[in-house]
Amino acid sequence: MKQxxxxxxxxxxxxxxxxxxxxxxxxxxxxxLGKRKTLGLVFLNPSLRTRLSTHKAAANLGMDxxxxxxxxxxxxxxxxxxxxxxxxxxxxxxxxAAVMGQYCDILGIRSFPKLVDQEEDxxxxxxxxxxxxxxxxxxxxxxxxxxxxxxxxxxxxxxxxWKDDRKPKVVMxxxxxxxxxxxAVPNSFAEWMCRAQAENILDFTIAHPxxxxxxxxxxxxxxxxxxxxxxxxxADFIYVKNWSxxxxxxxxxxxxxxxxxxxxxxxxxxQAKVMHCLPVRRDVELASEVLDGPQSLVIEEAGNxxxxxxxxxxxxxxxxxxxxxx
Amino acid sequence: MKQxxxxxxxxxxxxxxxxxxxxxxxxxxxxxLGKRKTLGLVFLNPSLRTRLSTHKAAANLGMDxxxxxxxxxxxxxxxxxxxxxxxxxxxxxxxxAAVMGQYCDILGIRSFPKLVDQEEDxxxxxxxxxxxxxxxxxxxxxxxxxxxxxxxxxxxxxxxxWKDDRKPKVVMxxxxxxxxxxxAVPNSFAEWMCRAQAENILDFTIAHPxxxxxxxxxxxxxxxxxxxxxxxxxADFIYVKNWSxxxxxxxxxxxxxxxxxxxxxxxxxxQAKVMHCLPVRRDVELASEVLDGPQSLVIEEAGNxxxxxxxxxxxxxxxxxxxxxx
Amino acid sequence: MKQxxxxxxxxxxxxxxxxxxxxxxxxxxxxxLGKRKTLGLVFLNPSLRTRLSTHKAAANLGMDxxxxxxxxxxxxxxxxxxxxxxxxxxxxxxxxAAVMGQYCDILGIRSFPKLVDQEEDxxxxxxxxxxxxxxxxxxxxxxxxxxxxxxxxxxxxxxxxWKDDRKPKVVMxxxxxxxxxxxAVPNSFAEWMCRAQAENILDFTIAHPxxxxxxxxxxxxxxxxxxxxxxxxxADFIYVKNWSxxxxxxxxxxxxxxxxxxxxxxxxxxQAKVMHCLPVRRDVELASEVLDGPQSLVIEEAGNxxxxxxxxxxxxxxxxxxxxxx
Numbered sequence: 001m002k003q004x005x006x007x008x009x010x011x012x013x014x015x016x017x018x019x020x021x022x023x024x025x026x027x028x029x030x031x032x033l034g035k036r037k038t039l040g041l042v043f044l045n046p047s048l049r050t051r052l053s054t055h056k057a058a059a060n061l062g063m064d065x066x067x068x069x070x071x072x073x074x075x076x077x078x079x080x081x082x083x084x085x086x087x088x089x090x091x092x093x094x095x096x097a098a099v100m101g102q103y104c105d106i107l108g109i110r111s112f113p114k115l116v117d118q119e120e121d122x123x124x125x126x127x128x129x130x131x132x133x134x135x136x137x138x139x140x141x142x143x144x145x146x147x148x149x150x151x152x153x154x155x156x157x158x159x160x161x162w163k164d165d166r167k168p169k170v171v172m173x174x175x176x177x178x179x180x181x182x183x184a185v186p187n188s189f190a191e192w193m194c195r196a197q198a199e200n201i202l203d204f205t206i207a208h209p210x211x212x213x214x215x216x217x218x219x220x221x222x223x224x225x226x227x228x229x230x231x232x233x234x235a236d237f238i239y240v241k242n243w244s245x246x247x248x249x250x251x252x253x254x255x256x257x258x259x260x261x262x263x264x265x266x267x268x269x270x271q272a273k274v275m276h277c278l279p280v281r282r283d284v285e286l287a288s289e290v291l292d293g294p295q296s297l298v299i300e301e302a303g304n305x306x307x308x309x310x311x312x313x314x315x316x317x318x319x320x321x322x323x324x325x326x
Numbered sequence: 327m328k329q330x331x332x333x334x335x336x337x338x339x340x341x342x343x344x345x346x347x348x349x350x351x352x353x354x355x356x357x358x359l360g361k362r363k364t365l366g367l368v369f370l371n372p373s374l375r376t377r378l379s380t381h382k383a384a385a386n387l388g389m390d391x392x393x394x395x396x397x398x399x400x401x402x403x404x405x406x407x408x409x410x411x412x413x414x415x416x417x418x419x420x421x422x423a424a425v426m427g428q429y430c431d432i433l434g435i436r437s438f439p440k441l442v443d444q445e446e447d448x449x450x451x452x453x454x455x456x457x458x459x460x461x462x463x464x465x466x467x468x469x470x471x472x473x474x475x476x477x478x479x480x481x482x483x484x485x486x487x488w489k490d491d492r493k494p495k496v497v498m499x500x501x502x503x504x505x506x507x508x509x510a511v512p513n514s515f516a517e518w519m520c521r522a523q524a525e526n527i528l529d530f531t532i533a534h535p536x537x538x539x540x541x542x543x544x545x546x547x548x549x550x551x552x553x554x555x556x557x558x559x560x561a562d563f564i565y566v567k568n569w570s571x572x573x574x575x576x577x578x579x580x581x582x583x584x585x586x587x588x589x590x591x592x593x594x595x596x597q598a599k600v601m602h603c604l605p606v607r608r609d610v611e612l613a614s615e616v617l618d619g620p621q622s623l624v625i626e627e628a629g630n631x632x633x634x635x636x637x638x639x640x641x642x643x644x645x646x647x648x649x650x651x652x
Numbered sequence: 653m654k655q656x657x658x659x660x661x662x663x664x665x666x667x668x669x670x671x672x673x674x675x676x677x678x679x680x681x682x683x684x685l686g687k688r689k690t691l692g693l694v695f696l697n698p699s700l701r702t703r704l705s706t707h708k709a710a711a712n713l714g715m716d717x718x719x720x721x722x723x724x725x726x727x728x729x730x731x732x733x734x735x736x737x738x739x740x741x742x743x744x745x746x747x748x749a750a751v752m753g754q755y756c757d758i759l760g761i762r763s764f765p766k767l768v769d770q771e772e773d774x775x776x777x778x779x780x781x782x783x784x785x786x787x788x789x790x791x792x793x794x795x796x797x798x799x800x801x802x803x804x805x806x807x808x809x810x811x812x813x814w815k816d817d818r819k820p821k822v823v824m825x826x827x828x829x830x831x832x833x834x835x836a837v838p839n840s841f842a843e844w845m846c847r848a849q850a851e852n853i854l855d856f857t858i859a860h861p862x863x864x865x866x867x868x869x870x871x872x873x874x875x876x877x878x879x880x881x882x883x884x885x886x887a888d889f890i891y892v893k894n895w896s897x898x899x900x901x902x903x904x905x906x907x908x909x910x911x912x913x914x915x916x917x918x919x920x921x922x923q924a925k926v927m928h929c930l931p932v933r934r935d936v937e938l939a940s941e942v943l944d945g946p947q948s949l950v951i952e953e954a955g956n957x958x959x960x961x962x963x964x965x966x967x968x969x970x971x972x973x974x975x976x977x978x
Contacts, residue, residue: 028362036680038708046401048422052392052429056364059390064711066704075698084935086830091931094943095950096700099930102955103704178412278425279417283410291420298421303428354688372727374748378718378755382690385716504738604751605743609736617746624747629754 001315003131004139005124006146007192013155013199020156020304020311027060027310033317034063040104041141042068044077044126045112049278050141050149053305054108057313060306066104079126093129101134106316113144113182115250121145122215137316139309145215147184150277151192152308157301158202158237161273167202168236169270173228174208175285176259177242180252185277186243187218194221207231211253215246228259235269240276240286262287266295273297327641329457330465331450332472333518339481339525346482346630346637353386353636359643360389366430367467368394370403370452371438375604376467376475379631380434383639386632392430405452419455427460432642439470439508441576447471448541463642465635471541473510476603477518478634483627484528484563487599493528494562495596499554500534501611502585503568506578511603512569513544520547533557537579541572554585561595566602566612588613592621599623653967655783656791657776658798659844665807665851672808672963676956679712685969686715692756693793694720696729696778697764701930702793702801705957706760709965712958718756731778745781753786758968765796765834767902773797774867789968791961797867799836802929803844804960809953810854810889813925819854820888821922825880826860827937828911829894832904837929838895839870846873859883863905867898880911887921892928892938914939918947925949 003009010016023029039058041051051067058065070077077096078089085092100107109130113121121144131138140148162168172189186206193204198221205223206214213224225231232238240261245251258265260283266272274286274296282288290296329335336342349355365384367377377393384391396403403422404415411418426433435456439447447470457464466474488494498515512532519530524547531549532540539550551557558564566587571577584591586609592598600612600622608614616622655661662668675681691710693703707717722729729748730741737744752759761782765773773796783790792800814820824841838858845856850873857875858866865876877883884890892913897903910917912935918924926942928950934940942948 031362036683036712038711040704048394048396048401049425052366052394052426055392056429059364060362066707068700068704070700075700078934081940085933086936090933092934095930095932095954098951099701099954100704102951103708103958278421280421281411281416282404282418284412288407299424299428302421302425306429357688374720374722374727375751378692378720378752381718382755385690386688604747606747607737607742608730608744610738614733625750625754628747628751632755 001312001319002137004148004312005127005143006148007151007195013195014201016152016311017156017159020152020307021160023310023314024307030314031060031062033314033321034058034061037105037317037320038064038066038103039313040066040068040100040107042070042100042107042109043141044070045110047110047141049302049305050110054141054149054309056306057309060310061313061317063313077126079129093126094133097130097133098135101136104136105320106137106139106313107134108139108141110141111143113184115180115182115244118246118249137320139312142184144182145184146188146191148188149305149308149312150185151188152312153301153304154189154239154275155192155196156304156307157275157297161297162236167200169203169205169234170237170239171205171207171231171235172239172241173231173261174212174259175240175242175261176255177281177285180244180250181242183214183243183246186241187214189239189241190214190218190222194219197221205231209253209255209257209259211245211248212243213247228257228265229268232265232268232272235272238269238272238274240274242285260285260287261290263289263293266290271295275301278302327638327645328463330474330638331453331469332474333477333521339521340527342478342637343482343485346478346633347486349636349640350633356640357386357388359640359647360384360387363431363643363646364390364392364429365639366392366394366426366433368396368426368433368435369467370396371436373436373467375628375631376436380467380475380635382632383635386636387639387643389639394426403452405455419452420459423456423459424461427462430462431646432463432465432639433460434465434467436467437469439510441506441508441570444572444575463646465638468510470508471510472514472517474514475631475634475638476511477514478638479627479630480515480565480601481518481522482630482633483601483623487623488562493526495529495531495560496563496565497531497533497557497561498565498567499557499587500538500585501566501568501587502581503607503611506570506576507568509540509569509572512567513540515565515567516540516544516548520545523547531557535579535581535583535585537571537574538569539573554583554591555594558591558594558598561598564595564598564600566600568611586611586613587616589615589619592616597621601627604628653964653971654789656800656964657779657795658800659803659847665847666853668804668963669808669811672804672959673812675962675966676959679962682966683712683714685966685973686710686713689757689969689972690716690718690755691965692718692720692752692759694722694752694759694761695793696722697762699762699793701954701957702762706793706801706961708958709962712962713965713969715965729778731781745778746785749782749785750787753788756788757972758789758791758965759786760791760793762793763795765836767832767834767896770898770901789972791964794836796834797836798840798843800840801957801960801964802837803840804964805953805956806841806891806927807844807848808956808960809927809949813949814888819852821855821857821886822889822891823857823859823883823887824891824893825883825913826864826911827892827894827913828907829933829937832896832902833894835866835895835898838893839866841891841893842866842870842874846871849873857883861905861907861909861911863897863900864895865899880909880917881920884917884920884924887924890921890924890926892926894937912937912939913942915941915945918942923947927953930954
């Protein structure tokens with residue numbers, strides 16, 4: 001594996017999930033694979049879960065980790081070519097990426113969208129240039145449009161909690177929030193679930209109010225519902241998530257119906273397990289009674305971030321080792 | 327040891343001091359005990375000594391360390407239950423603590439008081455909830471009302487520097503400052519010294535101007551003096567420290583008498599050793615001539631922070647190992 | 653080696669470069685030398701390359717690394733003696749340095765000049781006091797007047813890329829910038845190149861507009877040119893760098909002639925290799941066509957920062973080990 005940016009970078013969806021679950025059972029089975037290898041984690045935006053879980057995964061594999069927080073003033077990167085850098089940007093991505101590639105064997109980078117210009121965000125310009133110029137394998141720690149470590153985690157968690165023969169019904173349900181959030185997590189979850197549906201692993205439904213349609217790039221094959229109660233019927237897993245409008249880019253539309261998942265709504269489901277990528281706004285996105293109830297998987301889901309990161313790092317290290325031996 | 331929050335968490339006061347001094351002589355005697363174990367250090371307020379010494383202690387035991395600085399904007403934690411999180415707090419302590427517990431085998435947390443509402447600070451609400459929800463052993467890196475790693479360090483330092491048969495006289499002396507400081511360090515020092523006095527290890531006196539009385543919870547059995555010169559007579563150790571008023575909560579009262587320890591005052595003592603937790607405001611809290619003189623222990627005291635942290639981590643790791651073997 | 657602050661701390665200029673290049677070929681040849689030793693990196697100003705490359709170098713030697721970012725508000729250090737600390741400084745360098753020395757076997761520190769008072773900056777007061785009070789070997793991670801890890805890196809890079817029998821002509825060429833930058837990098841490069849010239853390794857020329865003369869302390873023996881084209885003739889290496897005025901301290905003078913190195917100017921040279929310490933303002937300091945062209949060494953040069961740091965750390969560790977065995 002040379003990059004981990006979207007579900008398209010994974011050849012074997014079931015295979016990677018199984019491998020992650022083996023790592024969960026034996027975290028130190030490959031504790032020498034990463035010896036003398038350095039993972040660099042570049043954060044252009046803040047991170048808690050992603051930083052800790054990826055660090056832990058790297059440590060389990062014997063890697064050394066260096067963290068670069070570049071979310072402060074004075075580290076603005078230039079991404080455009082052909083402009084004289086006489087303004088506020090202090091370094092071009094061409095040099096910044098290439099230099100980090102000199103010090104690290106694998107790089108991870110996080111860069112949120114600005115939510116102002118849809119075309120700019122969805123071009124994934126910064127991410128693409130980072131991959132192009134750094135010269136080493138790159139893991140997305142969440143980009144403008146996707147959060148693949150989260151989505152792989154989510155698939156691992158669903159696999160762990162589903163023992164039935166029939167396919168589970170997975171519902172991603174939009175939820176209210178006080179701020180305008182990116183579409184990265186829902187895009188990515190949709191992309192991974194659509195792939196899983198195409199591979200006959202599960203059935204996937206998206207529920208959201210009108211005006212909150214995601215880009216069709218990510219939702220091929222998904223059933224879309226505009227009424228929450230309708231979508232919840234027969235659900236085995238509910239993935240609760242807020243996002244801002246894609247069409248009316250980055251905006252929040254007022255919504256009249258109740259979209260917050262509470263105990264009453266949960267009872268419409270097939271005793272569904274409840275998931276959320278966290279952080280969650282209690283009693284805004286999701287009712288406390290549900291979060292604290294027996295059907296919530298959110299903490300275990302967060303814990304599974306380690307195994308998603310570890311399987312991706314392991315596959316990249318495997319490939320680096322193979323290359324070195326040639 | 328499952329938590330290290332106050333002196334009550336230590337069964338054997340002399341035993342833990344002796345064990346710390348053995349670790350000082352042989353820092354790497356248990357360098358495999360922490361292998362494949364992760365220590366998470368969560369700072370809701372800045373730290374220099376605590377971060378470095380605890381990291382060093384963990385490394386001596388073979389642990390991996392992850393540091394989370396959450397003192398920036400945008401990471402405000404909600405601690406109240408039953409409120410809709412539609413304001414500025416982004417994550418509830420229930421989730422934040424539980425998630426960190428997923429990635430770490432032991433957690434340390436620092437959280438200063440706000441010095442506005444005595445009842446709120448002294449409830450230790452955040453600390454208590456963190457312990458309750460994270461699910462792993464927790465070390466206080468200084469809470470609203472206590473700083474036990476500092477106090478254990480101080481007791482270690484006194485033990486090291488006292489070879490006489492008789493009990494030493496230890497005096498904690500209030501000192502001036504330009505800012506309103508918490509009572510955590512003096513509360514904690516008093517609590518530990520009162521316990522040591524009860525165990526017949528030393529005699530303990532507190533000296534401060536009127537209006538600077540500490541909460542009686544921490545000072546049981548201590549002799550209290552309102553005149554510095556009076557307290558210093560016969561002192562073997564002087565612990566210099568500023569704190570703001572407990573009764574008139576968080577306030578600074580004007581003080582007419584000279585409370586800064588200088589050479590003249592030091593000569594009233596029994597050639598006392600001088601201690602301070604640092605950082606110290608030179609020639610405000612403590613005269614430079616004393617700090618730079620032969621009776622000052624402040625640098626060695628700071629160095630001893632490593633052994634206090636290491637003995638606490640060792641005991642927690644011992645217990646984790648025993649649990650794993652059951 | 654007890655300190656690494658200027659070229660004067662290196663006895664054998666050729667020897668240290670050769671040793672660094674051996675480490676580049678065998679990065680892990682001394683991977684146990686630093687076991688159980690801690691490197692502390694103190695940043696009073698931001699850092700990317702220096703932090704990552706020094707961390708990597710330390711990891712290659714088996715050291716543990718602790719980073720302290722003290723560039724935020726609230727960590728202002730007092731350096732003056734004899735003043736009552738009743739203002740904004742929270743800790744004196746005497747205590748701060750001594751305490752860090754308690755936790756670390758080797759310390760690195762970065763402290764930029766303020767560019768206001770030439771005498772204050774050039775006294776290197778903070779750096780000198782840090783060395784004096786911390787009690788362990790100290791590496792400069794860039795001080796007010798010098799950046800020796802960068803200069804050693806540059807000499808390593810020149811050595812790597814010069815196979816001819818004759819001495820190469822090395823030109824340091826001033827370049828435009830939008831901000832007032834310190835003289836630390838050019839001072840240091842000049843100091844190292846003048847030493848190399850005195851040892852018959854190369855010929856050294858400095859080119860800059862009138863008014864940009866560096867302190868003569870650093871430029872002994874260098875040829876100085878006031879016209880860029882004149883200096884570039886026959887150049888084998890061009891070291892591009894902006895700096896603010898030394899005489900008219902910290903100021904930017906307007907410059908009429910073109911001082912940005914572009915392809916046209918590069919063709920005046922002897923197919924010179926182009927170097928820059930980075931970050932670089934594209935098409936302000938240096939033309940993109942040159943940076944992206946085949947004669948640019950800037951990325952490899954940045955990569956060599958690891959070997960400069962590693963050889964310095966190795967020499968300090970060698971000496972610590974010898975001392976321990978006595």
